[in-house]
Amino acid sequence: xxxxxxxxxxxxxxxxxxxxxxxxxxxxxxxxxxxxxxxxxxxxxxxxxxxxxxxxxxxxxxxxxxxxxxxxxxxxxxxxxxxxxxxxxxxxxxxxxxxxxxxxxxxxxxxxxxxxxxxxxxxxxxxxxxxxxxxxxxxxxxxxxxxxxxxxxxxxxxxxxxxxxxxxxxxxxxxxxxxxxxxxxxxxxxxxxxxxxxxxxxxxxxxxxxxxxxxxxxxxxxxxxxxxxxxxxxxxxxxxxxxxxxxxxxxxxxxxxxxxxxxxxxxxxxxxxxxxxxxxxxxxxxxxxxxxxxxxxxxxxxxxxxxxxxxxxxxxxxxxxxxxxxxxxxxxxxxxxxxxxxxxxxxxxxxxxxxxxxxxxxxxxxxxxxxxxxxxxxxxxxxxxxxxxxxxxxxxxxxxxxxxxxxxxxxxxxxxxxxxxxxxxxxxxxxxxxxxxxxxxxxxxxxxxxxxxxxxxxxxxxxxxxxxxxxxx
Numbered sequence: 116x117x118x119x120x121x122x123x124x125x126x127x128x129x130x131x132x133x134x135x136x137x138x139x140x141x142x143x144x145x146x147x148x149x150x151x152x153x154x155x156x157x158x159x160x161x162x163x164x165x166x167x168x169x170x171x172x173x174x175x176x177x178x179x180x181x182x183x184x185x186x187x188x189x190x191x192x193x194x195x196x197x198x199x200x201x202x203x204x205x206x207x208x209x210x211x212x213x214x215x216x217x218x219x220x221x222x223x224x225x226x227x228x229x230x231x232x233x234x235x236x237x238x239x240x241x242x243x244x245x246x247x248x249x250x251x252x253x254x255x256x257x258x259x260x261x262x263x264x265x266x267x268x269x270x271x272x273x274x275x276x277x278x279x280x281x282x283x284x285x286x287x288x289x290x291x292x293x294x295x296x297x298x299x300x301x302x303x304x305x306x307x308x309x310x311x312x313x314x315x316x317x318x319x320x321x322x323x324x325x326x327x328x329x330x331x332x333x334x335x336x337x338x339x340x341x342x343x344x345x346x347x348x349x350x351x352x353x354x355x356x357x358x359x360x361x362x363x364x365x366x367x368x369x370x371x372x373x374x375x376x377x378x379x380x381x382x383x384x385x386x387x388x389x390x391x392x393x394x395x396x397x398x399x400x401x402x403x404x405x406x407x408x409x410x411x412x413x414x415x416x417x418x419x420x421x422x423x424x425x426x427x428x429x430x431x432x433x434x435x436x437x438x439x440x441x442x443x444x445x446x447x448x449x450x451x452x453x454x455x456x457x458x459x460x461x462x463x464x465x466x467x468x469x470x471x472x473x474x475x476x477x478x479x480x481x482x483x484x485x486x487x488x489x490x491x492x493x494x495x496x497x498x499x500x501x502x503x504x505x506x507x508x509x510x511x512x513x514x515x516x517x518x519x520x521x522x523x524x525x526x527x528x529x530x531x532x533x534x535x536x537x538x539x540x541x542x543x544x545x546x547x548x549x550x551x552x553x554x555x556x557x558x559x560x561x562x563x564x565x566x567x568x569x570x571x572x573x574x575x576x577x578x579x580x581x582x583x584x585x586x587x588x
Contacts, residue, residue, distance in 0.1 A: 122186040125193075126159065133196070134160075140192050141185070152188075155181055203245045210249065214256060226253055238329040239367045243280050247273065275326045279334055282319045285311050286337035293344050294381055296531075316341075332363035340378055347386055369410060376405045377413065377423070384426055387433070388532040390570045398430050406443075417452040419488055424451055428463045437467055458484050458491040465498055474505045489527040493519065493537050500544055501576055512548055516541060539571035547580055554587050 129137060141152040155178070198204045206229045213222040229249065236242040250273040257266040292308050320338050324331045336359045343353035360375055367375070380401050386394030405411075416422040424447065431440040440463060448460040461484045468477035481499050486492040496519040503512045520541055523534060546562040562581055566574055 120182055122182050122189060123159070125186065125189045136196070137189065137192050140195075141188055146188055146191075150181065150184065152181065152185060155185065203242070207245075207249060210252070214252075222256070234329065237276060237280075238333070240280075240283070240330075240333050240371055241368065243276070247277060276330065278319075279323045279327045279330045282314075282316065282323065283330070283334045283337060285314065286316065286334070286341050290337065290341055290344060290378060332359050335359055336364060336375065337378075340382060343382060344385070347382075347389065348391075353382065369412075372408070373405075373410050373413060376401065376410060380405070380423065380426070384430075387430070388530070388536075390572075395430065395433050399434055399436065402427050402430055403439075411447060411450070414447050414450050415452065417454065419455055419490060422451070422455075424448075424459050425462075425490060425494070428459070428466070432466050432470075435470070437470055441467060455487050455491060458487050458495070462491065462494050462498070465495075469498060469502060472505075474502050478502050478506065489529045490533070492522060493527075493529065493533060496522070497537060497540065497573065500541075501573070504544075504547075504580065509548065509551065512544075516545060516548070536571040536573070539569060540573040540577070543571075543574070543577045547577055547584075550581065550584050554584050556588055559585060559588055 126134070126137075138153060138156060141147055141150075141156070198208060206225070210222060210225055210229070213225060226249070230246075230253075233242050233246040233249065237246055250269065254266065254269055254273065257263045257269060260266075289308060289311055316338055320331075320335060323334050336356050339352045339356040339359065343349070343356060346352065357379065360379065364372075364375060380398060383394045383398035383401065387398055413421065413423045414427075419425075427443060428440065431437070431443065444460060444463045448456065448463070451459055461480050465477050465480045468474075468480060478499070481495055481502065484491065484495045486495055496515060499515050500512065500519070503509075503515060519537070523538060523541075527534065543562065543565050546558070546565055550558040550562050559581070562577075566577055566581070
């Protein structure tokens with residue numbers, strides 16, 4: 116009878132070096148208790164199909180028991196190698212043992228060294244949980260001593276850091292809430308937001324600067340960027356955030372650097388969506404700087420909303436940086452997840468073809484798109500509408516327009532500005548088709564009125580086509 120053997124699953128994940136170390140581990144009398152585990156491991160390495168059939172004989176039950184023991188040993192082996200490689204786990208276990216054994220001087224010295232190491236990480240927004248956990252244990256230790264003079268100082272310092280990171284987490288939360296509202300994953304007011312906004316962050320920031328200055332740059336960055344988001348047309352707060360980023364946070368670990376870059380980039384995307392021209396240049400500068408530093412793991416993200424490939428593509432296109440865009444697609448397109456790789460590359464290459472006025476090639480590329488998600492669908496349809504018009508395929512223009520308008524009637528989780536701009540474009544595009552079909556003064560005035568009401572992406576293309584038709588009226 117065949118059974119599912121848990122040990123096989125664990126053992127199969129071991130590298131060649133780990134298997135070698137594991138065999139030494141189970142050979143030790145400390146763990147083997149006289150069992151001959153190496154013989155079983157030899158069979159496992161050679162062939163599992165015949166030897167590992169289980170019935171009710173004593174021999175078969177014994178083998179099953181040995182495999183169960185090997186599973187426990189494999190779990191213990193994984194914990195031990197993790198403790199050796201994870202310095203935080205190792206240090207916490209060591210401190211706990213030193214404390215139990217009343218090795219006071221040894222414990223104090225190890226705590227001091229480890230605490231200094233943790234505080235260096237705190238400046239980068241890392242290891243707060245480890246810092247608080249170790250310091251809370253240390254406070255318990257100090258509290259158990261008679262007349263400990265260190266307790267109050269340690270208590271105040273630990274709670275100062277706790278407060279600083281509490282403020283940091285709140286600011287980060289408020290920035291995220293605003294971003295989620297923009298992509299419509301949150302569509303209503305958030306009571307938490309109203310409560311958190313009542314905090315006097317300016318006063319808190321002064322306290323943090325005075326008491327825990329090593330964490331101040333990171334908190335101040337979020338504070339100024341949050342203020343910039345609340346007042347997007349006031350660039351002073353944004354400039355303060357950028358200055359802190361470039362002066363004080365350049366050497367932070369890559370994961371944190373990616374997070375900070377993303378916040379700056381998202382802010383400028385928001386301004387670009389307000390059709391702020393200066394924000395487009397700042398956005399492109401940040402993108403180039405980030406990629407130059409080799410930070411691009413976000414382009415491998417499987418969540419389309421958090422993958423920046425589309426935003427980088429549109430940023431380059433909006434500034435007519437077509438050579439850069441081509442190189443970007445060629446270098447990073449292959450890193451995209453399978454789910455939306457093809458559509459994203461198709462859209463980028465189609466934009467380049469459109470710029471070159473190679474409309475037939477552009478349409479050929481666009482027709483290969485699967486329109487895998489709402490962003491892809493709207494992007495591809497937006498470009499298709501323009502290409503079909505350039506090719507004078509006006510019947511297809513009407514058909515594509517009806518399709519995308521109907522598509523947008525349903526609740527689509529895309530950035531709120533994307534839907535707004537696409538709806539404005541479609542209204543103007545419909546009036547452009549009407550003017551093309553019947554070049555009358557009335558139709559011209561209707562189109563002019565529509566495009567003068569508000570700005571939207573694609574307005575310059577609509578105006579260009581309108582001016583051509585205007586000459587014949």
